[in-house]
Amino acid sequence: MSTWLITVGLLAAAAAAYLLSLFKARATVKGEVSKLHSRLGYYGSYAAIWTILPALLITFIWTAAEPQVIRSLVEKDLPQSVQSQPDALKSLALGRIASVAEGLPKLSEDEFKVVEKARLGFAPMTDAQNILQEKGVVLGSTPEPYVISAGYDQVIYKQNSRWMITGIAALLAVLGFAYSYFSIRPRLKARNTVENVVLGTLIAASTVAILTTVGIVFSVLFETIHFFSEVPPAEFFFGTVWDPRFTSVGRELSGAEGQFGLIPLLWGTLFISFVALLVAVPIGLFAAIYMSEYAGPKLRGFAKPVLEILAGIPTIVYGLFALVTFGPFLRDTGDLIGLDIAASSVLTAGIVMGIMIIPFVSSLSDDIISSVPQALREGSYGLGATKSETIKKVVLPAALPGIVGAVMLAASRAIGETMIVVLAAGIAANLTLNPFEPVTTITVKIVSQLTGDLEFNSPQTLVAFALGLTLFAITLVLNIYALYIVRKYREQYD
Amino acid sequence: MATQDTISSPAAASSRQLNDPALLRRRYSAERRFQAYGLAAIMVALFFLVVLFTSIISQGWTAFLQSSIRLDVTLDKSEFTDADGNVSDKAIRLANYAKLGRDALQNALGIEKPGRPEKRKLKELLSRGIDTQIRDVIEADRSRIGQTVPIWLLASDNVDALLKGSIDRDVPEARRQLDNRQVAWVDKLVEEGRLEKKFNWGLFTFGASSQPETAGLGVAIIGSFFMMLIVALVAVPIGVAAAAYLEEFAPKNTLTDIIEVNINNLAAVPSIVFGLLGLAIFINFMGLPRSASLVGGLVLSLMTLPTVIIATRAAIRAVPPSIREAALGVGASRMQALFHHVLPLALPGILTGTIIGLVQALGETAPLLMIGLVAFVVDYPVTPMDPATALPVQIYMWASSAERGFVERTMGATLVLLLFLFVMNAAAVYLRRRFERKW
Missing domain, CATH: 1.10.3720.10 (MetI-like)
Incomplete structure (x- = not known):
């Protein structure tokens, strides 16, 4: 049976176990439920957990391991001539076997019998080949007999494995139920067991976040190491030319390897982020100062949510705006005043990205400025300072570390931003100081290296993971340091 | 002591300065400037928001309308029969719908015996998605084969663009996507009430397509x-x-x-x-x-x-x-x-x-x-x-x-x-x- 069916069956069994144990618990105290240690429902849940949990765990573990086990069994039975072949040819043979194994269940019962006979040697193998070819199974030009045998074996192994796991799950469910059912006594601490299981589930849920981080680090790291085995790290980190030579055909023709220099991409990323911060920091900071120090509740109640809308707009929309409206507008304006501005340029992407991160700067700075104690301001007023002098000389210096933290968070957001730069920054890896020219960024190259139909193991694809790791490392350092500053700063005045 | 000196003398100096009306004026105007910067920052952010939304809405709202042409399509029986004269699934699948649509358009415009270039120009007015549209009408009721039925057929993206004003009629004919005759045909269809912009349900129902008029979400x-x-x-x-x-x-x-x-x-x-x-x-x-x-x-x-x-x-x-x-x-x-x-x-x-x-x-x-x-x-x-x-x-x-x-x-x-x-x-x-x- 499929894992899905087993799960449904186990759920039904658990429901039955719940009811049966409920009745038994009630019967043991002759209906006086106040004599039970726990409330009645806990006895039901207790039995249900014992019935479903071990069986379900085993089923899931086996389902995850099954493909590898069957594969190794099939591989072991292959003829020596196939086993000694290089890996590439071997995986080709395994692919053919898999397609036979997929085709077999589509056969009718009679047809399947013929294949079975052929496998066991009672019928010529060609019969089986003809039947499979009729069903559209790709067997290759010269089908070897072992392919069909192995395919047939794989199907049988799979069937047996399914029967086995169904049996084991059923057995575990019955055993678990029996154990829990017969242990029901008035003094049984059913609630404590149930609550411990629930607590375990809660703990497991809270580790998912950690597992995600670990998953990110390991998956990216693993592929990056793979990449560095083909391209030396020094060439990647210090190379100034980005020219991945997309196809292997191109490599053969020109005889040159691809060049994977990080520097131009890193420069593009930092340049665009710098422009974005030039836009976002003054606007965001002044907006935050005005909202927390000057604005009345009415203006504040209007402006704050409206600014948050800027943060809620999907980045693809900003990208589209940059591509369709803002880029051409900048280019035409440039023409008017005699500047040569490309439609997709550092300026286009940077300014639009700056608009996007205004709310990150403003809302965090707003919180931080508001948390500066009132006493500091009043002390300053008492000395005769005007409001703006108080802000400039007292409030901002006191809030500075927090604001720096906010700006760093915004910078990390800008560095990792993808859609705006994909649509509006350009694709040529330029090392330029001119903000009117297109550059490209780390994120753009991750997207362009991975969206084509490339074979996965080429350095052209793997470089995306090295870029991803670089990006992750940069933003991680920025985030952790910024969060540390913001947090420490908040505690200072709390 | 040194500290007392630094306190007393600048204090005397600053008290003179604090009463100076010119200084006060400067300080107050600095205050007003500062406040104006803050307000300006909020206004700039709001301005960006307004520009963003106006640009998207002004360029996007026309996508909710789609030009369609109401044509009386003659579902000629010979198109849907195979070699032995029976209506079959295969024949319906392979029928020449483009020709049916073009013939209907030709009748509606009252053109008799069009030559090859004219036929091509007529075809350009209709979307390539009309195949599915006509086929759907037939599949809904096969008894319609052999009859003439009015169907709203999708116009091509160029006709749509012309009606929405994004193809400029003043551009010289050679550089325009639709030539003068096609424009005249379109005007005639509009005058007769056959060509209309209707709500674009296709935007929500169609899948991927290489033609804009049949591409949807x-x-x-x-x-x-x-x-x-x-x-x-x-x-x-x-x-x-x-x-x-x-x-x-x-x-x-x-x-x-x-x-x-x-x-x-x-x-x-x-x-x-x-x-x-x-x-x-x-x-x-x-x-x-x-x-x-x-x-x-x-x-x-x-x-x-x-x-x-x-x-x-x-x-x-x-x-x-x-x-x-x-x-x-x-x-x-x-x-x-x-x-x-x-x-x-x-x-x-x-x-x-x-x-x-x-x-x-x-x-x-x-x-x-x-x-x-x-x-x-x-x-x-x-x-x-x-x-x-x-x-x-x-x-x-x-x-x-x-x-x-x-x-x-x-x-x-x-x-x-x-x-x-x-x-x-x-x-x-x-x-x-x-x-x-x-x-």
Whole structure:
């Protein structure tokens, strides 16, 4: 049976176990439920957990391991001539076997019998080949007999494995139920067991976040190491030319390897982020100062949510705006005043990205400025300072570390931003100081290296993971340091 | 002493200066300038917002209209019969619908015996999607074969552009997509009331297409729906459980500190990195199919998890401790206090946080590009394992298409996406207002 069916069956069994144990618990105290240690429902849940949990765990573990086990069994039975072949040819043979194994269940019962006979040697193998070819199974030009045998074996192994796991799950469910059912006594601490299981589930849920981080680090790291085995790290980190030579055909023709220099991409990323911060920091900071120090509740109640809308707009929309409206507008304006501005340029992407991160700067700075104690301001007023002098000389210096933290968070957001730069920054890896020219960024190259139909193991694809790791490392350092500053700063005045 | 000197003499000097009216004026005008900068900053931000929305709405609203031509199509029986004269499925599938449409158009315009170039020009007025339209009419009722039926057929994207004014009639004929005769035909059709702009339902129902007039968001909407469903089923239970543990049970130790920092950091990891994770783990390691909305949903779940956790923790923290203590006081266990009292009271906050997480997931594009959701999918996905796209990804794909008709569609799709987001945000605000409690 499929894992899905087993799960449904186990759920039904658990429901039955719940009811049966409920009745038994009630019967043991002759209906006086106040004599039970726990409330009645806990006895039901207790039995249900014992019935479903071990069986379900085993089923899931086996389902995850099954493909590898069957594969190794099939591989072991292959003829020596196939086993000694290089890996590439071997995986080709395994692919053919898999397609036979997929085709077999589509056969009718009679047809399947013929294949079975052929496998066991009672019928010529060609019969089986003809039947499979009729069903559209790709067997290759010269089908070897072992392919069909192995395919047939794989199907049988799979069937047996399914029967086995169904049996084991059923057995575990019955055993678990029996154990829990017969242990029901008035003094049984059913609630404590149930609550411990629930607590375990809660703990497991809270580790998912950690597992995600670990998953990110390991998956990216693993592929990056793979990449560095083909391209030396020094060439990647210090190379100034980005020219991945997309196809292997191109490599053969020109005889040159691809060049994977990080520097131009890193420069593009930092340049665009710098422009974005030039836009976002003054606007965001002044907006935050005005909202927390000057604005009345009415203006504040209007402006704050409206600014948050800027943060809620999907980045693809900003990208589209940059591509369709803002880029051409900048280019035409440039023409008017005699500047040569490309439609997709550092300026286009940077300014639009700056608009996007205004709310990150403003809302965090707003919180931080508001948390500066009132006493500091009043002390300053008492000395005769005007409001703006108080802000400039007292409030901002006191809030500075927090604001720096906010700006760093915004910078990390800008560095990792993808859609705006994909649509509006350009694709040529330029090392330029001119903000009117297109550059490209780390994120753009991750997207362009991975969206084509490339074979996965080429350095052209793997470089995306090295870029991803670089990006992750940069933003991680920025985030952790910024969060540390913001947090420490908040505690200072709390 | 030195200190006294520094206090007394500048103090005397500054008291003179403080009374100086010129200085006061300067200080006050500096004050006004400073305030104006702040106001200007807010205005600039608002201005950007207005420009953004006006540019999208002004370029996108026409996508909700689509030109169609009402033609009396003669469903000539000989077109739908095979060699032995019977109507068959195969013959219906292979019929020359372009010719049927062109003949009907020719009759409507009263052109007799058109030559080859004229035929081509007539054909250019109709969309290539009319095949499906006429076939659908026949499949709905086969007895119509042999009759003449009025059908609203899609006009081509150039005709659509002309009616919407994006093809300029004053441009010299050689550089215009439609020549003078075609323009005259279009005008005639409009005059006779045959050519009209109707509401574009196709935008919501069609799948991928290389012609703008038959390209729609159908597949993307279903794909996005599947992904939202998966996020709601995966991220929300896990997020709520994790938040409940961290708020109510977790001891204060290094491990919980690590979890805390980790969650906060995860919320700020660039979304594209989650795409790399999905590609490496879900597709390469676990062998799930590319382009499936299941993988997209899982990646988005991991991405929204921190949002849900942070929102739920805030909601749980807002429930006053007295509630917990009262429950514990009458003999409830901590688990009972959590599930019977704290979580139900925190529910509105949790729901609001969930919707915000879903909004974030719905608008996300970058990680979906990594896991193959950039696909040309014509058929509706039936299960989350089928190839699909998502709304923002569809926008990205249309944005990279060259045809003029796609610019309008891209903006229209953006409006649809923003509308969805607006509705979800409004729901979150409503929930917060409706159920918010002050303790």
